[in-house]
Amino acid sequence: MCKTCVPTGIELKDTGFGYTLSLIGGKYKMIILYWLVENKVIRHNELKRSIGTVSFKTLSIMLKELEKDGLIIRKDYPQIPPKVEYSLSERGRSLIPLLDMMCEWGERNRLPDLENVHR
Template sequence: MSMADYKESGNIQETPFGYTLSVVGGKWKMLILYLLAENKPVRFNEMKRMIGAITFKTLSSQLKELEADGMVIRKEYPQIPPKVEYSLTQKANTLLPVLEQFCDWGEKNRDN
């Protein structure tokens, strides 16, 4: 479905753009994906420290949503204390060029 189809149906959620926003939209998801791309794999507390302002509950729910959408792999090691690492899926890796374009745009327009 293209943006032209949106005009006919009136529902942007049914467009490819709407799907993409449902997977990576919000305040934290693209930041989480960016951190995982730059530092792989990453443990939960390490990610929390890197992000800073996010709560444990919010980080946990965002990671669960990214995992459910096939963007993040959660690997749990059976040890004490528990160890859990997160990394990107192949599907998420296909989004990395778009994240790089966001970085390029930010670099060019930050001071304007």
Template sequence: MKEQTVKTGTELENTGFGFTLSLIKGKHKMLILYLLFEHQTIRHNEIKRQIGTISYKSLSCMLKELEKDQLVNRVEFPQIPPKVEYSLTERGRSLMPVINSMCEWGENEKRLAEN
């Protein structure tokens, strides 16, 4: 594996790691992305129900940020009551191998800690 280093004095936000972190940082953003990947298309209230500990306002803000960063697609259907569905964009799907690697690492570390 090729080792990547950051030159001394380089600001973290000017690195690839810093850029990635700027897109996914937030208490629930990675969980939202994972839920969207798992369900393909999901509505706001279903995301809120599955997370449980997130307020309506916080979820709305995170979804707007993810949409602004072109990771999440929002489709609004013109009906009453309003219906809005969320899904991952191609860019959002491209993050899933990174998140899956984090899940695998966590599972391995969890097993090691239990032994």
């Protein structure tokens, strides 16, 4: 790891690396970002179906945090029934290269005998 990311004597949370982790860390945030990259715009229930294992409440919390951190945009439509769509903000789109690098690393480093363990 680069020495400037986590300099000696500095707490991880006070570094750029720690800040990035605070925005995208957790079980579902990067998965949400992935689906937003794939779909451009997605509704709450579509996102829940795509992820599959997330509860309604947890997904709502994750979306609120991502919106608060400026990574996604929530657009409400004043209609009945209510319609809400989510998309990546410009700040969120700036994470796409990082997500792409993680995907590429995983493809290059996946161990054949562990391939089915994580599914």
